[in-house]
Structures are given as structure tokens and as C-alpha cells.
């Protein structure tokens with residue numbers, strides 16, 4: 001065998017270089033394919049989220065893993081705190097979502113909002129003084145960040161905030177197509193899920209007083225009884241009815257009657273714990289579920305409500321003042337038998353409180369009757 005000549009050696013070297021370049025490109029293509037697959041899976045997962053909690057939890061838990069990020073936070077524009085309040089009422093637990101942030105004005109997000117131009121993502125080194133609001137719990141060693149505007153049409157609804165310990169991960173020179181695409185999918189999913197949750201909430205509340213409606217209380221009672229059976233705590237129920245409400249309407253008109261209903265709902269609410277649930281059962285009747293309350297403590301709360309309603313007449317927009325009293329029936333859950341159908345147990349509890357209310361009315365009104 002003889003030595004290859006110089007030209008062959010050069011060709012072999014070139015071949016070698018091309019081979020290793022090709023291997024590198026193949027690896028790169030495989031890596032990109034795998035990133036793309038993971039992001040497609042993420043997109044499918046967030047598109048399929050059926051609740052606000054599920055959506056934001058997926059964003060916080062899955063995105064850092066598939067995108068190799070050290071932190072992800074989400075800021076939502078919520079001028080009247082409607083989203084915050086409704087999600088809370090629907091059971092969202094903010095304690096487990098420390099990276100979910102709310103702001104009053106879109107301007108607080110820091111994007112340039114020139115007339116007619118879509119705000120662009122902001123990429124660059126992490127600066128605590130500038131980005132502290134977006135990253136209230138920054139991981140140690142956070143180096144570079146990307147704030148991605150979440151837009152619905154031209155409206156800025158929030159910002160998806162990505163953070164990395166790699167200083168070169170997000171630099172001003174980097175292209176933003178990828179994060180913008182991610183931002184647009186997150187924005188659509190957020191808007192859908194928030195609208196659905198808001199509709200769900202409206203379907204569960206009473207439009208006149210803003211408290212829950214009967215549908216909600218019926219559903220919640222079944223859930224609470226199941227939980228109370230498992231965890232062994234007490235649930236009590238109050239049936240509240242405004243005394244001689246027909247007379248109120250006859251004296252101050254239907255409009256005035258509505259104002260009285262709203263004020264009574266507020267006075268009841270003011271005496272309750274955040275975990276209790278107040279619903280209007282139609283007309284001038286309200287039902288309260290008291291969680292982790294036995295008959296004695298529920299009766300005490302009922303007395304407070306009775307006293308607070310009777311204490312000061314309700315002031316109306318017309319300047320009139322209407323003295324109002326309520327009668328209240330109180331009952332507590334005694335049936336912890338697991339083989340009894342929950343729906344029947346729930347109906348019995350409300351019926352017992354209603355029976356006690358009947359006694360309160362019959363014995364003179366403006367009073368509380370409790371049944372053991």
C-alpha cells in the first residue's frame with residue numbers, strides 16, 4: 001500500500017470535516033425536533049386545560065421543564081380585581097401559585113405601547129430593580145429574562161415572564177418569533193379559560209345581591225357533606241327569611257325592596273367566615289352553609305346576624321329608612337353514615353333548618369331557633 005498523495009489527503013480531510021459537520025447538523029435537527037415535539041405537547045396540554053387552575057399550574061410546572069428555564073411567572077392585567085375574586089370564589093388556591101401575579105394597569109408591565117404597534121417581548125439581563133415586580137421569588141443565580149406580552153387582538157392582557165440562570169439565554173439580539181408564538185397560544189388559552197370560568201361563576205350567583213344562588217349552594221352542600229364525612233368536621237345550615245317583606249315592598253316599592261335585599265345580604269355576609277357560603281334561595285330567603293361549625297357556634301353566628309339586621313334601619317337611595325328584621329332557623333349535620341345517599345342527607349339538613357325557621361316565624365319573628 002502506498003501513501004495517499006497530497007490531493008487525496010486533502011479530500012479525505014474535507015470528507016472528515018463534512019462528516020462531522022453533518023453529524024453535528026443531524027444532532028441539532030434531532031434536538032430541535034425533540035424541542036418542537038415537547039412544545040407541541042405543551043400547546044396541546046394548555047389548549048385542553050378546562051379550568052384556570054389547571055391552565056396556570058401547567059404553565060408553571062411544564063414550561064420550565066420543556067424549555068429548560070429556571071423560573072416562569074405570569075402577570076395578569078386585572079383592573080377591578082374581577083379575575084382574582086372570581087377565581088378565588090371558584091376555589092383557586094393562590095397559596096400554591098406564588099408566581100401568579102395581578103396588576104391593575106397594563107402600563108405596569110413595562111412594554112412599549114406605541115400607537116398602532118404591537119408590543120414586543122423584552123429580553124435581556126436580569127436586573128432586580130427593574131424586574132423585581134415580575135419575579136417576586138427569583139431563583140438563585142437568575143441571569144437573563146424574557147417578558148413576553150400576552151395579547152388578545154391589540155389588548156394587552158398580561159405578560160409571560162421567563163427566567164434563566166444562563167446569561168446568554170435571553171439577549172436583546174435574540175429573535176423573538178418563538179416566544180411570541182408561545183405567548184399568543186398562552187394568551188388565547190388564558191382568555192378562553194377566564195371567560196368560561198366567569199360564565200360558570202355568573203351561572204352560580206344571584207345577580208341582584210351578588211351572593212351565590214340556589215344551584216351553587218345545593219352543589220356545594222353535597223361536596224361539603226362528602227368532605228365532612230371524610231374529615232369528620234361539623235357543618236351547619238341556616239335558613240334566613242326577612243320578616244314581613246311583603247310589607248316592605250308595599251311601603252317602599254319593589255326598587256326599595258331590592259335595596260333592602262342587597263343590604264341584608266351584605267349584613268349577613270359580614271358576620272360569616274370566608275369558608276362559609278351564602279346563597280339567595282329566591283325571594284327574601286337566604287341559606288348559609290357554615291363549615292366546621294357545630295350547632296352552638298352556628299346559633300351564635302345566627303344571633304349576630306339577627307342583631308346586625310335589626311340594629312339599624314336600612315337606608316335607601318330615596319333617603320327613607322326601613323326597619324328590617326329576620327327570622328333564622330339553624331340545623332347541624334348529624335348524619336355521618338357513609339351509606340346514606342349524600343343528596344338525601346343534604347336535602348334533610350336544609351329541610352331541618354327550614355323547619356326551625358318556620359318555628360321562629362310562628363313564635364314571633366326576629367328570632368333564632370336551632371334544632372338539634
Ligand SMILES: Nc1nc2c(ncn2[C@@H]2O[C@H](COP(=O)(O)OP(=O)(O)OP(=O)(O)O)[C@@H](O)[C@H]2O)c(=O)[nH]1
Nearest residue numbers: 241242243244245246247249254257258282283284
Ligand atoms: N323587591 C323584591 N321583592 C321580592 C323579590 N322576590 C320576592 N319578593 C317579594 O317578597 C315577598 C315575600 O312575601 P311573603 O312570602 O308573603 O312573606 P313575608 O311578607 O316576608 O312574611 P313572613 O315571611 O311571614 O314574615 C313578596 O311580596 C314578593 O313579591 C325580589 O327579588 N325583589
